[in-house]
Amino acid sequence: MVPGTQLLDILLNGLTIGMVYVLVAAGLSLVFGVMDVLNLAHGELLALGAYFAFSLVTGFDGGGFWIALIAVPLLVGAVGAVTERGLINRVYGRGQLAQILLTFGLLLIIYDLKRFVWGTDPLFYSPPAVIDRTITVLGFSYSGYSYFIIAAGGLLAAAVWAALNHTRVGLVVRAGSEDREMVRNLGVDIDRYYTVVFGAGAALAAFGGVVLGGYQNVSLEMGNAVIIPAFVIVVLGGLGSFRGAVAGGLLVGIVQSAVSTLLPTIQGVVIFLLMIGVLLVRPQGLFGGTGEGVSAGRSEPSEFVGGLGGGVLTGRGRSRLGVAAVVLLALVPVFSGVIYSGFVVSLLITVLIWALFAMSLDIVLGYTGLISLGHALFYGLGAYATLLTLLYVSPSAFVALGVALATTAITAWVVGHVAIRVSGVYFVMITLAFAEIVRQVVVRADVTGGSSGLFGAPEPLYGIGGVGIRFDEVLVGVEPLLFTGDALFYYFLLAIVVASYLGVSRMMAAPFGTVLRAIRESELRARFVGYEVRSVKRQAFVVSSTLAGLSGALFALYNGFAAPDLLNWINSGNAIIMVVLGGSGTLYGPMIGAAVFTLIERQLSAAIPWWRLLLGTLFVVVVLFLPKGLISLPARLGDDRAGVGGPPASAEEVEPDD
The missing domain is CATH 1.10.3470 (ABC transporter involved in vitamin B12 uptake, BtuC)
Structure with missing residues (x-):
């Protein structure tokens, strides 16, 4: 039988990494739900946030981390908005393959930009001492920084949920995810909202990168390590479902924590088996509606497939x-x-x-x-x-x-x-x-x-x-x-x-x-x-x-x-x-x-x-x-x-x- 303190430790570890997953998957799911864009470069935006945070934390003594929590999401969000406006919007209506291909190219570009600016060696920065200490409650000791990640991530997720459900921007975004042509016919410039959504998704990923960088080292591969679980979470929760991304992120984090502690030999396999099972039984995801995800599961012709009808020569x-x-x-x-x-x-x-x-x-x-x-x-x-x-x-x-x-x-x-x-x-x-x-x-x-x-x-x-x-x-x-x-x-x-x-x-x-x-x-x-x-x-x-x-x-x-x-x-x-x-x-x-x-x-x-x-x-x-x-x-x-x-x-x- 697992002791109570070990169960609590597993739960908190799972909530810590799960909250980072929530921030990444929520942005990924938001972008897909509104724009039908499966962004393979989303993990690199998280890594970019961690690298920017490293520069700010090491450049500003004392308050660099708090500056990074605010400035880095805004900066990476702006990068995401510019990317959407300059590149992503050029492949709307050209099929999902076009979006996957374009964002994979962006993944390669961002990866090497990190190499060029920050080098190849792992980098480290520490959170402020006020949160980077052990907290003991009723005899149970745990990292204060992990409590901070859980609380900060939860507040940010709650703020995004409130914005989606109780603001005009959220109303337009939700309506656009259901029927973008209807919204456009009502005179709303839905393209501007696309830019906002993509930038917001990038900002969420960057915030996750800032807090994750203080939890572990900052490396070139951290984006690749996070994006695969994020995809699993988005599919588990339901493509385009913000609620599903939150629930799926926490679920995957806790499952990973439990398996790594109790059954380490099958670590890394369970969540994929879970995703396969969900896809076969309920393709729209745990929280997706019966109509959601239809476009995601439909084959569609693409200008990138089909040959040349004779090619270059006869x-x-x-x-x-x-x-x-x-x-x-x-x-x-x-x-x-x-x-x-x-x-x-x-x-x-x-x-x-x-x-x-x-x-x-x-x-x-x-x-x-x-x-x-x-x-x-x-x-x-x-x-x-x-x-x-x-x-x-x-x-x-x-x-x-x-x-x-x-x-x-x-x-x-x-x-x-x-x-x-x-x-x-x-x-x-x-x-x-x-x-x-x-x-x-x-x-x-x-x-x-x-x-x-x-x-x-x-x-x-x-x-x-x-x-x-x-x-x-x-x-x-x-x-x-x-x-x-x-x-x-x-x-x-x-x-x-x-x-x-x-x-x-x-x-x-x-x-x-x-x-x-x-x-x-x-x-x-x-x-x-x-x-x-x-x-x-x-x-x-x-x-x-x-x-x-x-x-x-x-x-x-x-x-x-x-x-x-x-x-x-x-x-x-x-x-x-x-x-x-x-x-x-x-x-x-x-x-x-x-x-x-x-x-x-x-x-x-x-x-x-x-x-x-x-x-x-x-x-x-x-x-x-x-x-x-x-x-x-x-x-x-x-x-x-x-x-x-x-x-x-x-x-x-x-x-x-x-």
Whole structure:
């Protein structure tokens, strides 16, 4: 039996961190409820508040913390308002994917701005001594600063609730969340209220950052650590429900505190299981009304998916260009060590692995219209399955690849069976939840090497039954064209990527691909004409996830290790960037996007510490001005040269997607 003092300690710890969650989730839910914007950069606004608070606390002796409590939310709120007015409002009406993509780009920008201004080391500041002391009541001693966080957060949440329910601004905001067009038709400038709401949400997150920074250290990753539980809270409470955000935040905080104390082995998993259960039983959340969240759970067409209707070139031109690209790639090892160093081969191996991963995601994103933030689950699972097979089952690379494909396919079927029941933002969150659950299991399991990952696998044998070759031990070819090691793996990988592309291309050109595009454009219409929509979406999800697992398996074969970071949701976000950056719904576009992303990451990161800022800026520009991706740039430039209103394309110029 748990002692009473321990229960009280668990409760207060949960209320402390739960109140921070309330401040973050309330702003996130408020923004979504009124504006239908799922802001992935919301956690970075909290971190920005903590960093600003550090500067004020260290710059002003004594009263810096109290100044920060007032000034920082106003400052970050102003940043949020300007961001909404200058960027976010440009993607209204362009689908939820546009908002997710734009805010992910902003996440990268803010992350590197923090790096540039405050550096990479953790920072510390202490609250004023008057609240940073132990308080003893009836023999129970507890941190006075935790009491302060609970009280201050509760008062602020109560003030926001009162403003929403008892002021004219709150009336307009609530009305706009129900029917914005009606409010606009009544002569109210709802856009101004959008700016106010977004700024208020940013200010709430910043206040949470100020108090959290005094509770723990201030670090670059604190925004990422908070945003995932905040998403869980918003879904649990009900998308757009302020009351749900408050109740969900406190609930998650208490549950986390209790589990970390009493059942630490399942810490980090319980809240995701809880969210999945709520999504399946009551998708609108615990406090959402029967009509709330409908738009969040509806698939909607987006200008970012669907290909180019023929792409940059005609079908024959694309085929010729593709053949030329493969020939050029095949020549890369030939000139290694002659024109350039062997590093180029290694770099292109990384590019090809990411290209396969991006292409796999395009099946569900570009062709089916489903946004998955959990695709890294299958990438990481493929890597772990490969290494575990090499370590404990067989040294054969082919056996390891077979086990990885089977493992990811079975897992994808299970996850897809659950996830396909929902759509829209709910699908985003449920895939994210599964990925986080598996990542937490991997971190805590001994067989996976825990947080250190798996290392020490034997050199793969490319053969079966002990008969085969190891690439590092053989020379293939004739003088002067002799290949070994990385060069042989490069050709092996290139063959798999080309074969995968051709196979998926045929699949997308078949009736199966036609059904996927029909579902993407209108799921309701596809269901009406007799398609088994859920079954087809599940099949697409399994194919996509299995290819993602193959890319992870190839990563493990080449690098010889697997780490929990492979399952991090940021990798799923990076893959989405690649897909949209190149051009979704085309298969080859995401592969080009993967090449551009990887080259920017690898080359710029070595020369410029703030490369994420440049990449995020590029991505924001693509989202705003080039939604069809880089492959549409030549056509876009051609249209600009021809002038707006030029002659339409003839029928023979328009071709179906590959």
